[in-house]
Amino acid sequence: MRPFSYERVPDQAAVRRGVPQSATSRAAPVPTMLLAGGTTLLDLMKLDVLRPERVLDINTLAPKLSAIEADAQGLRLGALARMAAVADDAAVRREFPVVAESLMLAASGQIRNMASLGGNVLQRTRCSYFRDVSYAACNKRNPGSGCAALDGYNRLHAVLGTSEQCIASYPGDFAQALIALDAVVEIEGPQGARRIPFAELHRQPGDRPDVETTLNPGEMIAGFAIPAGPWARRSRYVKVRDRESYAFAAASAAVALDLDGDKVRQARIALGGVATVPWRATAAEAALAGQVLDEASAERAAEAAFRDAKTHGENDYKPELGRRTLVRALLEAKRMEIA
Template sequence: MRAFAYVAPETVDDALDALRTARPGTKILAGGTTLFDLMKLDIETPPAVIDVHRLAELNTIHVGERELVFGSGARMADVADHPAVKAGYPVLAESLWRAASQQLRNMATLGGNLLQRTRCAYFRGGSEFPCNKREPGSGCAAIGGHDRGHALFGGSDSCIATYAGDLPIALIAFDAVVDVVGPAGERSLPIAELHVEPGDDPTREHVLAPDELIVRIRVPATPAGRGSTYLKIRDRESYAFALVAAAVGLTFDGDGVVNECRIGLGGVATRPWRAAEAERSLLGQRLTPQTARHAGEVAFAAARPGRYNGFRVELGIRTVADALRIAGERATP
């Protein structure tokens, strides 16, 4: 790890002042569970870090009648264990506690979780492997290489690295919004617009400017929160990243017909992925094994498998169907 300067602001305004005058490449430090790993691998080499993890303004959790509001510095463990979140929005709680070990959840923050970088082995494996995300123009070793864990959606000729986060999959399914502050003031944007696909520039992973800071995440309240789940399929039950994940929420009308459906896909795309067509396929239908399976097929109809990850298409279809079944049981009075 290379030497770096350390700044510990006492308020959000102080943090913004530090960002305004920061040298290029300066990074925000929250829980550190991703940044320190990348610094030790010499992938991130910031000249300075700005530590915001003690800022009380960022550490709030509020579950209201109209929306849930989480400070970007709230710990994953605290949100996952919040009684109102567990009872009314199991999809959020499950996406958090299935994401990492208890030790990591005790340190990792929501804002840092949103902006974590890929776990692609070629990206993290050092200069012996070409990686456009790490060294622009060098190539992508995953394309035509060992792509078992790489993206089925959103890839390009430059990169097929999978987005690794869990919470953002639930957030995109439930229309969450992030509030960001910077020199021009505060702005809000849907979580669906925060991350970008690699295109020709895999180094650009989100739309935030270097001097902007996520301050909070807002999730609109909905009855579909109660009838929800986050189903994560992985090689081992704990401490592994998703082969496929599905964040699902449902509500039914009085006749048992689906009148609200939300589906987010994780572990299969270069960014958090919303399966909007699959959602529409269930509206006005009864949830049966056949309609659930069909929704999964619609969700994965546009998948583009490579050499070794094609098995995840069928796995994904079944994961969506199973998640719909679980959510349906929770949504039924």
């Protein structure tokens, strides 16, 4: 690990005055980064992937940015709330089970105790070419150098939202629950506070894989707001991975259903492990609208979800695994007992 200076952000006013941008903001990275749980940042610093000269600890803001508040309007979660605390919250488990499940199935118990929600949605890809600096060809780490994964090891790489410059998959779980439930991101920075749909936070790689989010320089995530809705309680997160503990998704699905008997009033579907960003499967949602939900209609929706999938050899299995994962999630959500 390279030498760096360490400071604590004194208060939230300092954030509004402007914290230096992170490596995932819209402009070129600067050598200052924020520290919350540290479960991604310190890991990548040790690997020499990230090289900040200055680390700002924002845990001093935890008293104001760790809220877990559920009411008739929905759920509000502070960016510094820890994954384990949210997963264990009784109201979250009852009213928004897909949120609790997505967090409980992530990482290990020790990491969930440390990791913050804001840091979790901004975690970087697990692509081995990104995380190993001995490989020069990684457009996400070294813009313009190429993508070694295109013709290399890509078994866990994306099949949706890819480009000729990058096929790295987004690794998180919680983000799929957020995008399925139409969450809003609360952001603070030097230009004041703003709110955007969570679906607008991440950028597909296109020709700039190194630019991963729409955060402006100096901005940080302050929290998430998830609106209440008739689909929230009937929601499910299914994750398929190589092992049952501490492994990233080969495919996952977050679903939330509003049903009239067996008929779908509205379906909300997000896919993980198969895309470059948290992926809202709008074609699958449209395929289910007004249909009786059974195995056949679920399979049609899954076909629609992966109609544009593009594979690269070792990940040829992913569209089929993704379809089966989505069908399972839909049928399990339908069978849920709702009090």
